[in-house]
Amino acid sequence: xxxxxxxxxxxxxxxxxxxxxxxxxxxxxxxxxxxxxxxxxxxxxxxxxxxxxxxxxxxxxxxxxxxxxxxxxxxxxxxxxxxxxxxxxxxxxxxxxxxxxxxxxxxxxxxxxxxxxxxxxxxxxxxxxxxxxxxxxxxxxxxxxxxxxxxxxxxxxxxxxxxxxxxxxxxxxxxxxxxxxxxxxxxxxxxxxxxxxxxxxxxxxxxxxxxxxxxxxxxxxxxxxxxxxxx
Amino acid sequence: xxxxxxxxxxxxxxxxxxxxxxxxxxxxxxxxxxxxxxxxxxxxxxxxxxxxxxxxxxxxxxxxxxxxxxxxxxxxxxxxxxxxxxxxxxxxxxxxxxxxxxxxxxxxxxxxxxxxxxxxxxxxxxxxxxxxxxxxxxxxxxxxxxxxxxxxxxxxxxxxxxxxxxxxxxxxxxxxxxxxxxxxxxxxxxxxxxxxxxxxxxxxxxxxxxxxxxxxxxxxxxxxxxxxxxxxxxxxxxxxxxxxxxxxxxxxxxxxxxxxxxxxxxxxxxxxxxxxxxxxxxxxxxxxxxxxxxxxxxxxxxxxxxxxxxxxxxxxxxxxxxxxxxxxxxxxxxxxxxxxxxxxxxxxxxxxxxxxxxxxxxxxxxxxxxxxxxxxxxxxxxxxxxxxxxxxxxxxxxxxxxxxxxxxxxxxxxxxxxxxxxxxxxxxxxxxxxxxxxxxxxxxxxxxxxxxxxxxxxxxxxxxxxxxxxxxxxxxxxxxxxxxxxxxxxxxxxxxxxxxxxxxxxxxxxxxxxxxxxxxxxxxxxxxxxxxxxxxxxxxxxxxxxxxxxxxxxxxxxxxxxxxxxxxxxxxxxxxxxxxxxxxxxxxxxxxxxxxxxxxxxxxxxxxxx
Numbered sequence: 001x002x003x004x005x006x007x008x009x010x011x012x013x014x015x016x017x018x019x020x021x022x023x024x025x026x027x028x029x030x031x032x033x034x035x036x037x038x039x040x041x042x043x044x045x046x047x048x049x050x051x052x053x054x055x056x057x058x059x060x061x062x063x064x065x066x067x068x069x070x071x072x073x074x075x076x077x078x079x080x081x082x083x084x085x086x087x088x089x090x091x092x093x094x095x096x097x098x099x100x101x102x103x104x105x106x107x108x109x110x111x112x113x114x115x116x117x118x119x120x121x122x123x124x125x126x127x128x129x130x131x132x133x134x135x136x137x138x139x140x141x142x143x144x145x146x147x148x149x150x151x152x153x154x155x156x157x158x159x160x161x162x163x164x165x166x167x168x169x170x171x172x173x174x175x176x177x178x179x180x181x182x183x184x185x186x187x188x189x190x191x192x193x194x195x196x197x198x199x200x201x202x203x204x205x206x207x208x209x210x211x212x213x214x215x216x217x218x219x220x221x222x223x224x225x226x227x228x229x230x231x
Numbered sequence: 232x233x234x235x236x237x238x239x240x241x242x243x244x245x246x247x248x249x250x251x252x253x254x255x256x257x258x259x260x261x262x263x264x265x266x267x268x269x270x271x272x273x274x275x276x277x278x279x280x281x282x283x284x285x286x287x288x289x290x291x292x293x294x295x296x297x298x299x300x301x302x303x304x305x306x307x308x309x310x311x312x313x314x315x316x317x318x319x320x321x322x323x324x325x326x327x328x329x330x331x332x333x334x335x336x337x338x339x340x341x342x343x344x345x346x347x348x349x350x351x352x353x354x355x356x357x358x359x360x361x362x363x364x365x366x367x368x369x370x371x372x373x374x375x376x377x378x379x380x381x382x383x384x385x386x387x388x389x390x391x392x393x394x395x396x397x398x399x400x401x402x403x404x405x406x407x408x409x410x411x412x413x414x415x416x417x418x419x420x421x422x423x424x425x426x427x428x429x430x431x432x433x434x435x436x437x438x439x440x441x442x443x444x445x446x447x448x449x450x451x452x453x454x455x456x457x458x459x460x461x462x463x464x465x466x467x468x469x470x471x472x473x474x475x476x477x478x479x480x481x482x483x484x485x486x487x488x489x490x491x492x493x494x495x496x497x498x499x500x501x502x503x504x505x506x507x508x509x510x511x512x513x514x515x516x517x518x519x520x521x522x523x524x525x526x527x528x529x530x531x532x533x534x535x536x537x538x539x540x541x542x543x544x545x546x547x548x549x550x551x552x553x554x555x556x557x558x559x560x561x562x563x564x565x566x567x568x569x570x571x572x573x574x575x576x577x578x579x580x581x582x583x584x585x586x587x588x589x590x591x592x593x594x595x596x597x598x599x600x601x602x603x604x605x606x607x608x609x610x611x612x613x614x615x616x617x618x619x620x621x622x623x624x625x626x627x628x629x630x631x632x633x634x635x636x637x638x639x640x641x642x643x644x645x646x647x648x649x650x651x652x653x654x655x656x657x658x659x660x661x662x663x664x665x666x667x668x669x670x671x672x673x674x675x676x677x678x679x680x681x682x683x684x685x686x687x688x689x690x691x692x693x694x695x696x697x698x699x700x701x702x703x704x705x706x707x708x709x710x711x712x713x714x715x716x717x718x719x720x721x722x723x724x725x726x727x728x729x730x731x732x733x734x735x736x737x738x739x740x741x742x743x744x745x746x747x748x749x750x751x752x753x754x755x756x757x758x759x760x761x762x763x764x765x766x767x768x769x770x771x772x773x774x775x776x777x778x779x780x781x782x783x784x785x786x787x788x789x790x791x792x793x794x795x796x797x798x799x800x801x802x803x804x805x806x807x808x809x810x811x812x813x814x815x816x817x818x819x820x821x822x823x824x825x826x827x828x829x830x831x832x833x834x835x836x837x838x839x840x841x
Contacts, residue, residue: 076330077266079239192325193268194287196238203238206266210327213268217325 010035014156022150026119033127036158038228042216045227047072047160048128049209050121050138051201053103055089057137059144063089065108067117068201069124070209072131075222077209084202085120086111118145125157129227133184133208135161160230162187162211169215187211191218237261239329242286246306247813248349256339265330275320281330283310288326293319301823302709307816311350375460376453376474379484384473386411386480389418389441393429396420396440407471407483410444414479418444421471450475451484458497458536461489462543465501497523497540504547508555510615513548517583517619520544521795524581528792534781535756537788542578546571546670548619549588549612553671556611564601566593569612569671572628576668577738577754581788582801583620586613587628587663589635591676596638605636628663639680646684653697662701665742666753681751688746692836695747699836702739703829705731707822727810729790730803733783733818736825737776740832744768747836755780776828779821786814 011034017023018031036045050069056062064087071081086103088111111117121142132138139159146152163182170177180186184207188195191214196203216222219229239261243249249257266286269275275290277283283290290303292315302323303309310316311333340346385408387396396408400422410418420440428434428443449467451460453476460472464486474482486498500519507513520541527537553569572587574580590605609630617623630636637645646664649657665688669677688694708727727733741758744750748767752758756777763773790805810818833839 074265075267079237079264079266080262082237191268192288193327194238206237210266210268213266214270214325214327217268217270217273 010156017152017156020150024115024119024122024150026122027150030122030126031156035156036127036129036227038158038226038231040227041223042225042227042230043075043222046128047131047209047212048124049077049131049205049212051132051204051208052138052141053201054137054141055091059140063087063091064114064117064141064145065089065103065111066201067121068203068205069121070202070205071124071128072209072213075213075216077206077213079206082202082206083120083124084200085117087114087117088112114145115149118142118149129158129160131160131162131208131212133161133204133211134163135159158227158231160212162208162215165212165215165230184208184211191215239264242306245812246284247816248343248346251343251345252340259339260331260336263331263335266327267330268325268327269322270325271322273322275322277310277316277320278330279310279313279316280333281310282308282333282336284308284329284331286327286329288328289323290326290328291321291323293321302819304816304819306812308350374453375451375455375457375472375484375489376476376482378457378460378488379474379482384409384480384482387440388412389444390439392437393425393434393440393443394436397425397436406485406487409473409480409483410440411480416448416450416473416475416478416480417441418446419448419471419473419483420444448473450480452476453481456533456536457484457489458532458540460484461486461498462501462540464489465498465543497527497544500544501547504544504551507551510552510555510618513551513615514618514620517544517548517621520583520620521791521801524788525792525795528788534785534788538574538579538581538784541582542575542580545575545580545621546668548621549575549616550671552612552615553608555615556608559611560604560607563608563672564604565595566673566676567591567605568669568673568676569630570667570669570677572663572667576666578668579734579738579755581784582791583622585624586616586621587624588613588616588630589628589664589667590630590637591642591669591680592636592638593673593676594638594640606631606633609636626663639676642680643683646680647687650684650687650691650694653694658697658701661698662739662742665746668753685746685749685751689749692747695743696836696838698743698746699832700838702736702743703833703838705735705739706829707736707825708732709819709822709826726804726806727818728803729783729787729805733822733825734780734787736829737780737783740776740825740828743832743836772828772831775824779824782817782821786810786818 014031014034018028023031048069048071050067052064053066053068054062054064066087067083067085069081069083071078086108088108130138139157142157143152143154146155162184166182166187167177170181181190184204185195188207188211191211193207193210193214196207216225216230219225240254240257243257243260244252249260252260275283285303285305285307287305290307290309292301292303292309295318297319309320337347385399385403385405387399387408387410389410389412400406400408407419407421409416410420418441420443424443424445429436434442448471449463449469450473451463453474464470464472470486472484473480474484489498500516500523503516504513507516523544524537524541527540532540549569549571557563568591570576570589570591572589574584575587590609592601592605613623613629613631623629628635645660649661649664653661667677667681738755741755741762744762744767745752745758748762748765750758750761750765750767752761759768759773759777762768763770786805787803790803790809791801793809794801807815
């Protein structure tokens with residue numbers, strides 16, 4: 001029911017969330033700002049490009065171990081805004097996790113708690129549109145964290161997915177899609193973007209941000225594209 | 232943020248001029264970077280207070296007349312020059328670029344003059360000039376004066392007794408003294424004179440030194456290079472050279488001084504050539520030429536000096552073969568000039584090339600009387616050259632071909648017909664037969680033959696246009712690195728022919744201008760400098776072109792030197808992966824310069840109407 005309410009009456013839903021007393025100041029500030037209007041021009045919007053690293057795919061069982069993000073303003077990525085947060089999962093990692101992320105228990109024991117990480121994220125998301133490549137992971141883990149910390153099942157967000165943007169484009173032009181071709185790595189190559197060696201949440205967020213800039217540039221005049229054209 | 236983890240840092244660190252930046256500087260720099268992306272053909276709007284750097288892709292710059300000005304690739308900067316900001320910058324490819332506030336950038340590097348110079352001097356998006364500032368400094372150390380031992384020049388009066396001179400030389404441990412009157416150089420006395428002129432003849436040692444000195448000795452200007460001094464010594468069979476500055480003796484350089492400074496031994500090689508009596512001996516010496524190239528390159532010799540040395544060895548091999556032939560066949564019945572063409576004539580040889588030579592005979596030539604002598608002479612030299620690695624010319628431009636073994640009057644008629652009816656074959660011959668050098672026999676014959684010819688080329692504008700058109704045949708591969716522009720000649724994607732694509736266009740260009748302005752010099756750099764002196768070409772144009780030429784040639788020499796080291800046979804095809812990204816950038820700049828000069832030539836000589 002609540003989910004439906006969010007889709008049908010987002011402003012009302014946001015107001016009801018603000019009535020709660022358990023919200024952190026960062027989350028409250030976030031909810032105070034209305035969502036970005038879909039008719040707003042892309043060039044006037046600030047974006048927060050996100051990448052999470054998690055111990056697995058199921059948000060109910062698995063944990064976020066790092067967050068990387070960067071900001072796009074005036075259609076330029078601001079390198080100074082790039083951040084990498086390590087999150088203490090309060091559990092031991094499996095060997096598989098370590099081999100993928102190159103993050104060890106020792107690294108992560110230095111990390112911050114999930115609530116602090118989410119607060120940082122809320123303040124960065126404030127008045128911005130969120131972008132991820134294959135946003136399912138980020139969206140579900142954010143919602144799960146909100147559920148865990150604040151009993152909010154569905155956080156109001158404006159979110160773009162560079163994978164979906166490309167998917168739609170390919171369906172329109174070619175009519176079919178090879179799943180491999182939608183991977184971040186393949187798409188970057190397609191747009192003549194450099195190949196990066198390092199893989200951590202921050203570098204991947206930057207990679208996604210550059211891909212987004214490339215996609216928009218190829219869509220035509222950035223001065224006329226509206227947010228709704230990308231959703 | 233964890234800046235050090237960003238790939239941007241690595242990228243900047245390996246981008247000129249930031250190679251000298253500290254980690255702290257790079258981290259402050261990264262904080263200010265904005266990353267942008269524009270698709271192909273997008274015209275960029277530059278903001279004057281920002282500096283731009285191509286991260287990936289390519290940016291095309293065109294001037295107000297929509298003429299190609301430059302193409303920038305990865306790691307190249309734009310927007311730093313207020314004048315260039317007005318030019319059109321468009322994306323030649325999908326391009327990811329970095330944008331940095333100028334004020335912050337220059338504040339950050341205010342202490343590093345190299346960073347500042349990089350942008351100040353980079354007029355044509357070119358860091359070639361920057362590189363040359365460094366080079367010029369090292370060239371100073373290459374002067375002959377710097378190679379002589381400072382206290383070596385003892386000057387004495389002509390009236391000093393032989394005994395006093397001997398005592399001075401012995402106490403100072405020098406092998407020569409210079410005899411001067413006032414400040415004017417009068418002679419030189421070497422230790423050898425005491426053997427041949429004093430001891431051997433029993434001369435009274437109280438006689439004045441002027442009795443045994445070599446009068447009016449060969450001298451050298453203080454700024455000349457060590458290699459030039461060596462070659463002067465080798466060619467004149469002397470071992471001591473007074474060094475002059477403003478006609479005053481400032482030092483003496485000896486062969487020993489020079490050899491100490493030079494790890495390679497072009498002089499030894501030439502000396503050995505001069506004493507060899509058979510083709511077999513010459514062949515052995517000639518096999519040392521690749522090593523000479525490698526050593527010269529590795530000891531950081533200037534490109535001009537390297538090609539000059541290699542050519543000198545080639546010339547002396549020619550000369551020695553002619554001496555051997557004359558010893559075998561007897562005195563020549565009439566005067567002749569042995570003339571070489573091509574890179575050997577221009578002193579631009581870097582490896583064994585095919586031989587291009589011809590004979591100019593005096594007009595006393597009578598086929599019945601003299602034909603056999605010169606046919607045998609040519610055959611001996613040509614076969615000998617082939618043995619020595621200077622293989623037969625595939626186009627048969629050799630003195631063994633009767634067509635190219637003719638008296639002056641016949642040669643003159645050849646030139647007249649080439650100039651008056653420049654068909655493709657004539658133009659091909661013209662490009663060969665205008666770079667000539669007589670290296671044995673009577674040089675007057677060549678001068679005699681060419682005297683009228685240069686007048687004709689200077690007057691005949693149709694011939695000039697044809698030559699210019701011909702010189703457009705080879706163009707620099709502007710788009711070679713990363714396929715910016717598809718190469719019109721469809722060059723092999725993996726290697727770059729630096730001779731045809733880089734050197735030949737400049738050589739041809741210089742020849743066209745030299746011929747149409749009556750410049751007699753043969754060497755490409757000499758031609759360009761003389762053209763500059765008579766204002767036929769601009770000073771900046773010439774210095775850019777010479778730098779470009781030197782740089783392209785140096786990359787070519789480096790490539791061949793590497794092949795020699797690895798025991799491979801030598802060629803001019805440089806694999807791109809062998810060229811460092813820095814050199815690629817310089818090469819691209821150099822090609823840009825050549826391309827600009829070529830288009831200037833095309834419009835000046837109106838080749839488009841042909």
